[in-house]
Amino acid sequence: VVLTTFDLDEYVHAALRAGADGFLLKNSHPDDLARALHAAVGGEPVLAPSVTRRLIGTLTALPTALLPDAPAPTPGEPALTELLTERELQVLVLVARGLSNSRIASDLGLSEANVKSRVNRVLTRLGLDNRVQAALIAQRAGLTGTTGMPPG
Incomplete structure (x- = not known):
């Protein structure tokens, strides 16, 4: 204690x-x-x-989508896709797959500094402290398919 x-x-x-x-x-x-x-x-x-x-x-x-074992968002509650831009969602998916900023930059055709900035914005917008939390949220939201991009 x-x-x-x-x-x-x-x-x-x-x-x-x-x-x-x-x-x-x-x-x-x-x-x-x-x-x-x-x-x-x-x-x-x-x-x-x-x-x-x-x-x-x-x-x-916290939005319901960020809680462990969260139910589906309630009507009127923002989903991850409403909280983040399309590019931020793409970065989030690749973070969830364990890719480094360098690798994400290469995969998305961005600079490493740009990726770092987008990762920080994702964490800030979602009220998270680190990449592990972001990866868990992406997985719970069903964003970690096999294409490297969010579904839809």
């Missing part, structure tokens, strides 16, 4: 990726800290209330 004064999302994410079972703030009431530590020892994850609130806010703000 991480105990810190820094209530920053990047610290939370780093701690959880590193295997922490919890993220608590030093300004927590001592009784709350004791209960949280006992819960963590018992195998329960523990998060400071402010962290939980932000995580819930982030999760509920």
